[in-house]
Amino acid sequence: MAIFAGCLYGFTFVPVIYIQDNYPDSSPNGLDYVFAHTNGALLVSTLAFIIYSAFMQNKPRLYPKAVLPGLVSGVMLACGVTSWFVANQILEETVSFPIITTGPGIIAALWGVFVFKEIKGKRNYIILLAAFACTLTGALLCAFSF
Numbered sequence: 001m002a003i004f005a006g007c008l009y010g011f012t013f014v015p016v017i018y019i020q021d022n023y024p025d026s027s028p029n030g031l032d033y034v035f036a037h038t039n040g041a042l043l044v045s046t047l048a049f050i051i052y053s054a055f056m057q058n059k060p061r062l063y064p065k066a067v068l069p070g071l072v073s074g075v076m077l078a079c080g081v082t083s084w085f086v087a088n089q090i091l092e093e094t095v096s097f098p099i100i101t102t103g104p105g106i107i108a109a110l111w112g113v114f115v116f117k118e119i120k121g122k123r124n125y126i127i128l129l130a131a132f133a134c135t136l137t138g139a140l141l142c143a144f145s146f
Contacts, residue, residue, distance in 0.1 A: 009097075012037075013084070013088070013093075016030070016033045016037070016085070017088070017093060028089070029089065030085030030086055030088055030089040031082065031085060031086065031089075033085060034078075034081060034082050034085055037081055037085075038077075038078045038081060038082075041074075041077065041081075042074070045074075080104075083100075084096070084100055087099070087100055094142075095142050095143060095145065098138060098139050098142040099139045099142060099143055102135045102136070102138070102139045105135065106132060106135060106136075109128060109131075109132070113125075113128070
């Protein structure tokens with residue numbers, strides 16, 4: 001799973017970093033690449049839905065309660081990508097990557113504890129706190145290495 005996630009990361013951000021590093025006329029401002037990046041995600045998801053609709057013979061299974069959360073998650077993705085490009089511009093990628101990738105995991109785990117009640121029991125809470133401590137320690141060490 002980690003290898004797959006790493007490949008997806010490469011497809012997402014490495015082209016922009018490559019362009020910035022290898023083309024002298026390219027913009028060093030990360031915000032200049034956000035529009036193309038987010039519209040690419042919108043285009044691919046729209047194309048996937050069109051293909052799915054064609055496969056389902058124009059009768060896609062659409063859950064109305066999932067439409068608004070899906071749109072909100074797209075806006076959240078755009079905000080996250082924008083923040084990522086700003087962080088990569090200010091910090092080096094080797095510093096920003098560990099910091100930015102630890103936050104969502106911690107937030108998802110907290111949702112699992114407080115909203116979905118997935119984690120229960122004193123032992124599991126201690127393990128989760130130890131994992132948080134390791135994760136935050138690693139992120140802080142990366143941050144202070146800059």
